[in-house]
Amino acid sequence: MRGQPRISPIYNLGPKPAPDPDRAFARIWRWCRDLWVLNGTIVVKPNELPDHLRQPMVDWANDNYGEQKNGAEKHR
Numbered sequence: 001m002r003g004q005p006r007i008s009p010i011y012n013l014g015p016k017p018a019p020d021p022d023r024a025f026a027r028i029w030r031w032c033r034d035l036w037v038l039n040g041t042i043v044v045k046p047n048e049l050p051d052h053l054r055q056p057m058v059d060w061a062n063d064n065y066g067e068q069k070n071g072a073e074k075h076r
Contacts, residue, residue: 031043
């Protein structure tokens with residue numbers, strides 16, 4: 001027999017480690033920072049925008065990218 005024996009895929013069905021919210025936030029924040037530093041793209045959630053910019057930006061995004069899917073509000 002050559003190499004290592006094949007490992008059964010049954011082991012992939014076991015419990016997964018719990019996601020770490022701090023680590024996920026750090027990863028997302030790093031992507032947002034890289035978008036700004038490397039590409040000049042600003043990433044912002046609508047609820048973080050000043051009141052006078054929020055609705056015009058949401059309308060612009062809906063016109064250019066399409067309407068938000070149901071439940072999009074829950075993830076902000």
